[in-house]
Amino acid sequence: MVQLHGTSHADLPEMPASLEKADRCADLPHRPRVLLGKMGLDGHDRGVKLIARAMRDSGIHVIYSGLWQTPRSLAISARDEDVDCIAASMMSNSHLVLVPRLMEECRAVGRPDMIVNIGGIIPQADVQIMIETGVCEVHHTGTSMADIVESVRRAARPRSGPECYEHPTASLARALSLAHEGRWKPEAAAQRRPGRVIGITGSPGAGKSTLVASLAGEFVRRGLGRLAVVAFDPQSPITHGALLGDRLRVDFNTLDEKIFYRSLAITGEDYATLPLIVGLIGAAGFDTLFIETVGAGQNDVAIRQYVDRTAVVLVPGMGDSIQMDKAGLLEIGDLFVCNKADFPGEANLVRDLLDVAQGRPIFETIATRGKGAPELLEGLLKD
Ligand code: B12
Numbered sequence: 001m002v003q004l005h006g007t008s009h010a011d012l013p014e015m016p017a018s019l020e021k022a023d024r025c026a027d028l029p030h031r032p033r034v035l036l037g038k039m040g041l042d043g044h045d046r047g048v049k050l051i052a053r054a055m056r057d058s059g060i061h062v063i064y065s066g067l068w069q070t071p072r073s074l075a076i077s078a079r080d081e082d083v084d085c086i087a088a089s090m091m092s093n094s095h096l097v098l099v100p101r102l103m104e105e106c107r108a109v110g111r112p113d114m115i116v117n118i119g120g121i122i123p124q125a126d127v128q129i130m131i132e133t134g135v136c137e138v139h140h141t142g143t144s145m146a147d148i149v150e151s152v153r154r155a156a157r158p159r160s161g162p163e164c165y166e167h168p169t170a171s172l173a174r175a176l177s178l179a180h181e182g183r184w185k186p187e188a189a190a191q192r193r194p195g196r197v198i199g200i201t202g203s204p205g206a207g208k209s210t211l212v213a214s215l216a217g218e219f220v221r222r223g224l225g226r227l228a229v230v231a232f233d234p235q236s237p238i239t240h241g242a243l244l245g246d247r248l249r250v251d252f253n254t255l256d257e258k259i260f261y262r263s264l265a266i267t268g269e270d271y272a273t274l275p276l277i278v279g280l281i282g283a284a285g286f287d288t289l290f291i292e293t294v295g296a297g298q299n300d301v302a303i304r305q306y307v308d309r310t311a312v313v314l315v316p317g318m319g320d321s322i323q324m325d326k327a328g329l330l331e332i333g334d335l336f337v338c339n340k341a342d343f344p345g346e347a348n349l350v351r352d353l354l355d356v357a358q359g360r361p362i363f364e365t366i367a368t369r370g371k372g373a374p375e376l377l378e379g380l381l382k383d
Contacts, residue, residue, distance in 0.1 A: 023239045024149060025059035025156070030181060031240060032156035033061045033083040037074045039102065042092035043067060047120075051089070054145040056241040060152050061265050066248030071098055073252035075105035078114055080262055081247075082173040085115035085136070085155035087148075095122055095130065103134045109257075110167020115155045119143060169260060172284045179276040180264055191279025194228070194289045198380050199303040201293040201329065202313030207339040209246040210367040211313060212292050215380070216250060218373045219288070220258045224381070228260040228286040230277060232294040235265035246292060260286060266294060269302040278306065288381070304332040311380060313337045314353070316345030335361040335379055342366050 025032055036052050038045065045067055055062045065077045078086045088102065099118060106114040118130060119139035127138045137151055161184070162175040178184035202208050212229060219227050231246035242265035250261060260281070274291070281289055293303045304310050312333035330336075336357055338349050341364040353362050361379050365372030 021057040021236075021239050023059035023241070025153065025240070028153060028156045029158040030156060030177075030183075031059065031061055032152050033063065033081060033177075034152045034155070035063045035065060035074070035078045035081055035083040035086045037065050037069050037077070037086055037088045038067045039069050039071060039074060039088060039090070039098045040092050040094040041068065042090065042094070044089070044091040044120075047091075048089045051087070051145070051148055052243055055149060055152060056236070056243045057239055058149040059236075059239045059241045060149065061235075061242045061244060063244045063263055064248055065252070068253070070253050071101035072105045072109075072256070074102055075109045075111070075114070076252060076257055077247060077261075078106065079109045079111045079167075079170050080173050080260055081244075082170075082177045083114075084157070085117055085152060087152070088116065088118045090118055090120040090122060093121065095120075096126060099130055099135060100133045110165055110170040117151055117155070119148075168284065169257070172260070172280060173262065175280050176262055176264075176277055179280060180273045182273065185276065186280060186283075188279075190283055191276070192282035193278060194282040195287045196309075196381065197278055197289045197291065197307045199291050199293060199307035199310040200313060201300055201303055201310060201332070202295055202315075202337070202339075203300075203318070203329075204295045206295065206313040206315050207367045208292050208295055208313050209249040211337065211339055211365060211373070211376075212246070212290055213249040213251070214365075214367045214370045214373040215290065215377050216255065216259050216261075217370065218377045220255060222377075225287045226260075226285055227258075227288045227290070228281045228284075229262070229290045229292065230274075230281070231261070231263045231292040232266050232271075233263060234294050235267045237267055260284075269294065269300060271302055271306055274306045301328055301332045309334045309380060311335050311337055311376070313339050314349060315340045316343045316349045318349070330356050333357075333360060335363065337376060338362065338364045339367055341372065 036048055052062045052064050063081045115136045117137040118135055122138055130138050162171040165171040200208050200212055233242055233244045235242040244263035247263055293300055310332050312329055336353050363372055363376045363379055365376055
């Protein structure tokens with residue numbers, strides 16, 4: 001059962017009852033982006049993951065920011081990701097406190113217009129209070145996945161241009177959306193390349209996101225300037241949906257607004273919009289940009305032409321030394337990272353890398369513990 005408030009279905013086509021993988025968003029003004037968030041001390045992540053998959057398989061771009069978010073970190077994520085709506089799943093009986101704060105934070109970070117929909121365990125008596133707080137829709141336990149998808153479709157209203165936001169970061173976030181979708185091309189004068197553009201690549205599961213999160217934390221601790229991160233994730237060639245989950249590795253409760261982080265979906269290795277993205281981020285005053293690739297595997301090499309320096313991240317136990325000699329990823333590295341250096345096989349990997357690196361630096365890291373991040377950051381930023 002779903003309770004709807006203040007929205008109209010009138011212009012939208014009917015949703016089919018079943019939810020097999022299909023692009024259900026091709027008819028919308030743009031591909032919907034939704035931030036799935038869990039605030040407070042709520043560990044019920046199973047439901048939210050199911051919802052994320054259903055959305056992705058319906059052609060939606062889903063940003064999952066992980067558990068234990070504060071209202072502020074959720075608002076910052078929603079603004080920087082330029083989502084059409086926040087879908088907050090509330091299970092810990094804290095909605096009466098946290099939801100009003102979320103609404104306040106959306107205003108404070110420059111997105112007073114953000115659509116907020118909530119679901120989970122919301123007693124009937126609290127529904128009206130949530131609506132009066134500014135929540136758009138309240139969903140009960142038992143809402144069908146089709147209704148959840150429809151809720152996101154309703155939020156995907158036509159977008160206005162970057163100039164509609166006074167807050168510079170909200171404006172940048174909108175500019176990136178339009179540029180990435182090919183709907184807008186800023187003039188060359190409105191673009192500037194950041195001083196340092198660094199690519200972080202490597203196969204899926206190598207721990208790139210955790211490593212980037214660790215590097216970002218170190219960068220901020222040292223006060224090295226303004227840092228932006230762009231993280232690419234794969235977009236389904238069938239549904240055009242995507243699950244953009246890299247953000248959940250970054251502790252925005254601590255970093256707050258000290259970095260700008262944006263997730264983008266692409267099919268294959270199509271980085272065609274990247275020069276525009278880089279130019280817009282530089283023009284917004286960021287001196288350093290980390291770009292995390294989609295991590296397609298041995299052939300994920302296209303990033304090289306867009307960045308000044310490329311780090312290739314590998315993990316122990318990936319394959320034998322013959323893999324190292326194959327053309328591709330290892331050729332493009334300006335430096336190498338053996339991440340998960342506490343895993344068995346670390347010595348073999350480093351030995352094999354020494355053979356192929358030919359003098360290019362090799363760093364060992366345990367990104368989950370921040371180990372090796374200071375040294376790697378120095379290696380990446382070295383002139
Ligand atoms: C599974 C479960 C657990 C699992 C969680 C596993 C996991 N990793 O997620 C375990 C056993 C670990 C657990 C623990 C606890 N649980 Co529990 N748990 C449940 C249970 C049975 C199902 C939740 C679930 O996953 N449902 C399946 C998903 C798909 O459904 P859903 O999340 O409700 O989402 C649906 C809709 O609500 C809606 N929806 C949800 N969010 C959103 C958001 C948007 C935007 C939209 C559009 C729709 C939408 O769409 C979904 C599909 O229909 C519920 C009871 C229940 N029947 O709801 C209790 C329940 C949520 N748990 C509860 C409690 C109290 C706890 C504990 C505190 C128990 C304890 N004393 O230790 C702990 C807390 C854990 C923690 N760290 O937070 C209470 C919460 C009470 C409240 N808020 O008033 C409940 C309601 C049980 C009860 N009746 O008392 N729990």
